[in-house]
Amino acid sequence: MKKKEFYVDYKKSRRRKFYSRKDSMKGSSKKAIAFLILLLATVIGTGTTLLVLYNEEKQGESKKITQNPFENGPMDEVVRKDVTGPYGMWTAQSENEEIVTPVEEVEAKDVFMPDFVDSRKPVQVKGIYLTATKANNNIDDLIELVDQTELNTMVIDIKDDNGYITYQMNNATAKEIHATSSTIQDLPALIKKLKEKNIYLIARIVTFKDPVLAEAKPELALWNKDGTIFRDKDKLAWVNPYKHEVWDYLVSVASECATVGFDEVNFDYIRFSTDSGMSNVDFGEEAKTKTKIETVTEFVKYACEKLKPKGIFVSADVYGAIISSAVDAKIVGQSYVEMSKYLDYICPMIYPSHYGDGYYGIDYPDTKPYELIMGALASSAEALNQIEEGQHRAIVRPWLQDFTATWVKHHITYGPAQVREQIEAVYDSNYTQWLLWNGVMNYTRGALYTEEEAVIKYNSRPTPTSTPTPTPEPLPTRTPNAGQFYDSPWKQDKN
Numbered sequence: 001m002k003k004k005e006f007y008v009d010y011k012k013s014r015r016r017k018f019y020s021r022k023d024s025m026k027g028s029s030k031k032a033i034a035f036l037i038l039l040l041a042t043v044i045g046t047g048t049t050l051l052v053l054y055n056e057e058k059q060g061e062s063k064k065i066t067q068n069p070f071e072n073g074p075m076d077e078v079v080r081k082d083v084t085g086p087y088g089m090w091t092a093q094s095e096n097e098e099i100v101t102p103v104e105e106v107e108a109k110d111v112f113m114p115d116f117v118d119s120r121k122p123v124q125v126k127g128i129y130l131t132a133t134k135a136n137n138n139i140d141d142l143i144e145l146v147d148q149t150e151l152n153t154m155v156i157d158i159k160d161d162n163g164y165i166t167y168q169m170n171n172a173t174a175k176e177i178h179a180t181s182s183t184i185q186d187l188p189a190l191i192k193k194l195k196e197k198n199i200y201l202i203a204r205i206v207t208f209k210d211p212v213l214a215e216a217k218p219e220l221a222l223w224n225k226d227g228t229i230f231r232d233k234d235k236l237a238w239v240n241p242y243k244h245e246v247w248d249y250l251v252s253v254a255s256e257c258a259t260v261g262f263d264e265v266n267f268d269y270i271r272f273s274t275d276s277g278m279s280n281v282d283f284g285e286e287a288k289t290k291t292k293i294e295t296v297t298e299f300v301k302y303a304c305e306k307l308k309p310k311g312i313f314v315s316a317d318v319y320g321a322i323i324s325s326a327v328d329a330k331i332v333g334q335s336y337v338e339m340s341k342y343l344d345y346i347c348p349m350i351y352p353s354h355y356g357d358g359y360y361g362i363d364y365p366d367t368k369p370y371e372l373i374m375g376a377l378a379s380s381a382e383a384l385n386q387i388e389e390g391q392h393r394a395i396v397r398p399w400l401q402d403f404t405a406t407w408v409k410h411h412i413t414y415g416p417a418q419v420r421e422q423i424e425a426v427y428d429s430n431y432t433q434w435l436l437w438n439g440v441m442n443y444t445r446g447a448l449y450t451e452e453e454a455v456i457k458y459n460s461r462p463t464p465t466s467t468p469t470p471t472p473e474p475l476p477t478r479t480p481n482a483g484q485f486y487d488s489p490w491k492q493d494k495n
Helices: 021-058 132-136 140-148 172-176 187-196 211-216 244-260 276-280 292-310 326-332 336-340 369-384 416-428 451-459
Strands: 081-084 089-092 126-130 153-159 200-206 264-268 313-319 345-349 399-401 434-437
Touching: 126 140, 126 200, 132 153, 140 153, 153 244, 172 244, 187 200, 187 244, 200 244, 244 264, 244 292, 264 292, 292 313, 292 326, 292 336, 313 336, 336 345, 336 369, 345 399, 369 416, 399 416, 416 434
Parallel strands: 126 153, 126 434, 153 200, 200 264, 264 313, 313 345, 399 434
Antiparallel strands: 081 089
16 A cells, blocks of 8 residues: 555545525534434443443452553553554454464575485595596506595596696587597596595586687687787686586586596686786676676586586585685685585685785784684684575585695695694584695695594594684785785696
């Protein structure tokens, strides 16, 4: 009802009328009769009221009548009364009538993939990364490492940082753009060998950093406003995350990984480039109605909808800084919370060396691995608590630092103690899965327990150190593209 409908328009009801003397006399007679009737009704009504009050008092059931019913107690103590109407008028309520409180209609929650029947078997992942070159050559040392320790997972490059598929994949687009290679010469044999050791296999797929696709199909590349193709500081072209043709290509590559026997696909570089030249990029018409974060999130949802029914898990790597820094989140287009609503696993790269001085109240984060991991994962838990109970929430599986960041001014050498401190911080933060990164795959054996030792140590670990208190407004990481944080030397594809 509109506000004006609450009022009566008296002007419309008024009608001017002229009376004769005869009409006036008739009117006076009628008024006298009406007055007598009203007087008689008042006398009868008063007598009836007094009689009722007398009977109630005699029976001990009289009730105090007050001008304001709230003077004797709260509203729910007022007997058989209810407030109705826009003016708060009091009306009598029948003694046996139940008072029904209106229930507000609750909007139905949007359930992600409501018809999906999940038959996949999850694994508590404790893994390591290895390049395709390493996977193709002498892999026995890493198999032995996994076999003799608590490790159970390998993350292997299938679509690498240069855009190449690391084996002869049966994919039409990949063949068309000449993206397939023979870095891994016999992938089926490799998978068979690793599966015989009961190793969980994750296919790493570099997403929007794809020079091969960008050069072969310029219409899918990022373009500068001056009409030239955008290239990062390494002179590599990137594809435009707004293009759905790019999404389809990535999903088709991931689907092939499910077909050949991988248990999970892991999307890396699932973000926009952070080079300073991005300010000159024209993202096209699609970018006029969607933000970077919305675009990356929509791709994540799309990929999960397509891939999960194929029996493969879906994970994605994100910068650790986006957990608590809106500045970094907007730059790269990654929302920790929104992506977690669709992914099976979200993998924040919380390497201590990648945080600016003062982050989480730690002067030099690289020198305090336990405290940094505790602080980052405390922020993770706080962020994901924004997702309503009952709504899908990704499992957190962080990447940990198994390398020494010599390029950071205030750094320490990472050995068994420093790597183990990070793992223990994961457990003390009530998470159970983790991945180790070392660009040259020289993993620290002394930081790892056997399976039996890991169980004993986990069950007997001491009370966790209190979590550092985050700064009120977490500092953003240092200026992106300084080459110190986002694209570090250790992340090169080395043998």
